Amino acid sequence: MPTNYGAGMVAAPVVPLDEDSYWADPYPILAELRDRHRSAVEPDGSKVLLRWADAEETKKRAEFVNEGLEYIERRGFRPGDPLYEWRRYSVGARNGEDHRRLRSLVNRALTPRSVDRVREVVYGHVRDLLERHRDAGEFDVRQEIRTVPFLSIVAFLEIEPSEAVAIGQQMAGGAGEAFGPNVTQEIRDRANGVFAALMEFVGELVEARRSRPRDDLLTRLIEAEEDGHRLSHDELIVLFTNIFGGAIETTASLMTSTFLELAAHPDQLALLRADPDGLKRGTIEEVLRYRPGFTSTGNVAVADTRIAGLDIAEGEKISIIIGGPNRDPARYADPDRFDVTRDPTRWSFSFSMGPHFCLGQALARAELQETAAAIARHAHDLELTATPQWLPRVMVNNVDQCPIRYRFEP
Numbered sequence: 001m002p003t004n005y006g007a008g009m010v011a012a013p014v015v016p017l018d019e020d021s022y023w024a025d026p027y028p029i030l031a032e033l034r035d036r037h038r039s040a041v042e043p044d045g046s047k048v049l050l051r052w053a054d055a056e057e058t059k060k061r062a063e064f065v066n067e068g069l070e071y072i073e074r075r076g077f078r079p080g081d082p083l084y085e086w087r088r089y090s091v092g093a094r095n096g097e098d099h100r101r102l103r104s105l106v107n108r109a110l111t112p113r114s115v116d117r118v119r120e121v122v123y124g125h126v127r128d129l130l131e132r133h134r135d136a137g138e139f140d141v142r143q144e145i146r147t148v149p150f151l152s153i154v155a156f157l158e159i160e161p162s163e164a165v166a167i168g169q170q171m172a173g174g175a176g177e178a179f180g181p182n183v184t185q186e187i188r189d190r191a192n193g194v195f196a197a198l199m200e201f202v203g204e205l206v207e208a209r210r211s212r213p214r215d216d217l218l219t220r221l222i223e224a225e226e227d228g229h230r231l232s233h234d235e236l237i238v239l240f241t242n243i244f245g246g247a248i249e250t251t252a253s254l255m256t257s258t259f260l261e262l263a264a265h266p267d268q269l270a271l272l273r274a275d276p277d278g279l280k281r282g283t284i285e286e287v288l289r290y291r292p293g294f295t296s297t298g299n300v301a302v303a304d305t306r307i308a309g310l311d312i313a314e315g316e317k318i319s320i321i322i323g324g325p326n327r328d329p330a331r332y333a334d335p336d337r338f339d340v341t342r343d344p345t346r347w348s349f350s351f352s353m354g355p356h357f358c359l360g361q362a363l364a365r366a367e368l369q370e371t372a373a374a375i376a377r378h379a380h381d382l383e384l385t386a387t388p389q390w391l392p393r394v395m396v397n398n399v400d401q402c403p404i405r406y407r408f409e410p
């Protein structure tokens with residue numbers, strides 16, 4: 001495998017993904033690697049890009065595509081496993097024409113204008129959560145926030161809450177660890193159980209809409225399937241789970257970070273409170289930049305090529321650790337400062353870029369902006385009552401706890 005790290009040159013610097021201390025605060029380590037060495041390797045030797053310009057170029061170049069099934073084969077999943085079969089049809093694992101076809105079927109449902117109607121729902125749920133705990137004036141955001149993106153996507157997709165109760169409980173069992181490093185048999189079993197339940201749930205929903213069509217996204221997807229060649233049955237089930245399932249864990253992570261960073265930076269919360277309509281967007285872009293929900297994106301080369309001064313062989317995997325570009329001083333002045341007044345049009349890498357740019361980003365942004373607005377309006381004197389610790393070896397960043405204290409303002 002060609003590499004510029006060989007031939008008597010210095011050994012490649014390693015991102016210490018197997019050390020808990022890295023996960024507790026990866027940014028100083030990523031900064032050193034990015035600014036001094038430009039790129040690095042994972043403990044397994046695979047290459048990692050860390051600079052904004054290199055990350056952007058990777059996502060723009062046709063020689064790099066998303067990893068397909070090998071991504072989960074490396075994590076021990078095999079054909080026939082529910083998670084493997086889900087990934088086979090998943091939009092994130094497809095490339096080229098199939099990928100464009102799948103995205104085009106759902107794109108229109110997820111534009112900034114089509115997602116606007118979720119704003120009121122989210123704002124209401126966050127306000128209710130704050131009001132419910134008003135007497136104690138305390139609760140753990142990490143424990144309680146997940147219901148907000150869950151109920152919001154249920155409302156957005158026009159699923160009856162009664163139809164979704166059971167799957168909501170099963171999904172809380174958690175499948176996220178299956179996409180991180182260090183996947184054990186126990187994690188595989190749990191994830192397979194969650195994905196089997198999720199696909200069964202969507203299968204039942206499809207049959208219900210087939211017999212009683214509605215004016216909703218799922219009914220439109222069923223029409224595309226019945227059309228014959230636009231969407232297969234397996235693609236239909238998985239595409240809908242991509243939207244339904246993709247909307248919960250990442251958004252919950254960012255909602256927690258919104259509470260966390262606003263509680264940790266009262267001066268920034270004061271700015272937001274003084275001008276919520278003007279600053280809720282900037283606040284959320286900054287939370288996304290500062291605390292990316294996804295830790296990394298995986299790419300694979302489809303031809304021998306060079307990037308970031310590295311030789312890459314056809315079939316070689318190369319990842320981007322999002323904390324690198326998001327805090328690259330070449331793109332952001334004083335990148336370790338949390339500053340809600342930065343230019344909100346200067347998007348970070350948190351939703352990735354290129355053909356696989358997050359399909360739900362407009363929805364996630366709308367949900368997060370309303371979360372920030374509800375905090376500013378209803379949670380006064382907001383503070384953390386303990387220091388949250390970032391969990392190690394995850395794919396979706398998360399803290400162990402996020403206990404807050406506040407005074408509810410109606």
Ligand code: HEM
Nearest residue numbers: 091092242246247250251293297351352356358359360364
């Ligand atoms: C703050 C919350 C979110 C974050 C940080 C996030 C992040 C990402 C990232 C980084 C990717 C690219 C992954 C890659 O190519 O390696 C992605 C893709 C995707 N996201 Fe999101 N996402 C969020 C919310 C959502 C929501 C709400 C939905 C559904 C409505 C969603 C659906 C998807 C789908 C379907 C893809 C695959 C797109 C493709 O491969 O073409 N995401 N997301």
